[in-house]
Amino acid sequence: MIVSPSRRQLLTLLAALAPAALTPGGRGWAQPASVVTGSDFAAAWAVYRRRFVRLEGRVVDSGNGGVSHTEGQGWGMLFAEAAGDRESFDSLWNWTQTNLRRPEDGLFSWRWLPDANPPVADRNNASDGDLLIAWALLRAGRRWQNSAYQQAALELSAAIQDTSLLRDGKKAVRALLPARQGFQRDGGTIVNLSYFVFPAFRELAAAEKQAGRAERAALWQATILAGLSLLRRARFGTYQLPPDWLFLGDDGELFPAPDFPPRFGYEAVRIPLYLAWAGLLGGELATPYRTLWAQSIPGWVNLHSDAQSDYQEHNGFRAVAALVLPADHLPLLAPADGVPTAEDNYYSASLLLLAALARREQGGP
Template identity: 45%
Template sequence: MAMLRTGLILLALVLGISQASAADGWSSFKARFMTSEGRIQDTGNKNVSHTEGQGYGMLMAVYYNDRSSFDSLWNWTQKNLSNPNNGLFYWKYIPGASDPVSDRNNASDGDMLIAWALLKAGEKWNVPAYLQASDRLQKAIIERNVITFAGRTIMLPGAQGFNKTSYVVLNPSYFIFPAWRDFARRSHLKVWNSLINDSLSLLSEMRFGDSGLPLDWVAMNADGSMAPATAWPPRFSYDAIRIPLYLYWYDSASLQLVPFQQFWMNFQRLQTPAWIDVLSNSKAPYNMAGGLLAVRDLTLDDSGHLSDSLSGNEDYFSASLQLLAWLAYKDR
């Protein structure tokens, strides 16, 4: 019996160490970027918060089975970012400002991430209230952010300011394919599958310059043609880096990953430029690191470099990308 007890104790210790190790990335992320109230701080952007960060945090909390943190994140989001007029969320919170949510617009990616996390949480922990909140938010997103334009079902980046009538402005990093698939499974609404199919087609038409890469921001004209959106640099950069992340999460064998794979294979891993101007071919004067490199590794199936162990100098966005790449890899 003594030997049996010793074996059980050793097994418990091993399991405990394993679970602690598995939680290291999330524990580090929380310690560095999450306040005690449940607000994720964008440390690379004056510690503002936004629905993107709240959604990322909620997704991570579900993955790491941390319901207490999930509830803190969700409660803070509802209390501070809810828009009672349309059922969406204000996209940005500026701490210390007289009006922390002076911009009343939403960001459709943030709202989708929150809805997706609620769906996953409701299913994982069997909480009907989470599922109902996700259903309501999905419905509001469809009503306010999804339109038919040039014969395609598209997701606008926000409820205001992106439909210019003769053209629309799109952010292809807001094409969160795995979330749309889960929404379709949950609701049985055709709109989510239409978004998947049409957005995959749109990505095929967003290949600019010699690199054949999409841009952070794209203008889609009424005839369906694509052009760089004029208010932003014509770069494949910090927004568009999430396109291959979500594509891989949706289908790790997707042919839509090929342009990214072909471009990144031109460079040694640690000499891969952080961004490229797809029209001039000028490249960032610095190379990928942290989360950017994690998305590259994920896309190229270089899984030996993937980890949820965060380095001490990563800011919020880099750390988010690294953990999301890890989640996508584990979820494939």
């Protein structure tokens, strides 16, 4: 489905994002066990930084051979900003620029391999990593009144729009591409709905509008609408869940991407996280996750057969579930303070901190 925002749609979207709709315990929201305070988050960040951030500013994916990628750099920058840790933020940003920036388009290569020569063998970008970096820069610019951060955020925002939005012949936004290259197929495109970082889109749209770039602000608003439209349609299996990877046909048809396992799992768990963070997880959008997680929190669900993993997932998944489920389920889930345990690898710990921020902000920065 091609989405071009009308005035009515944009007004509806803005109304959905109004603070009155985002109160804890409001429709579509689980009442959190507690609100994460600044000191709670600083403690969680201190543990995360000690375990996963090298002194030079490189975030290490402990569950994936010690690689680094733009996802981790962007999350690390978000965490450092939220904790008020300017020194770590600068270290993370400097390492990212030095090692991953692509001078030809202003994006960032997605992965850095510690034991490879060169460390960046695949120079393709990852649009979610680019978005996370831009979002972190925008927030850091606000917190520390730093115009260089703000300018870098707007430049990266424009670069993402110019290279990584799937648009139709009339320039209407259809989806966010996972990367500039590599995801076009005969008859359609592979997309990853967990790359739709809804709170980042919202804040970047506001920043673009404030900078006098109304057309770019409208593009991010259109991307929000496109993502929500896809999520309302991309529902598969008994639980009506979205897949980790989705095929979007040129004719609008949707089905789990054939190049990947037909699962809701490691990737798609971030979808309800980002929806909740933006204050958009309510009603029909929340139902699939609530239905599944009220019973168990498996590592994955096969969307063709309904088979589930034979293991229950880690604290990171549980922290995301705590954003979705009613309050009486929360004691069974991850602690609300977001502090990673020794059992949490990079990804689980990242989800813990992300969920803590989403819970603290409850739909707005």
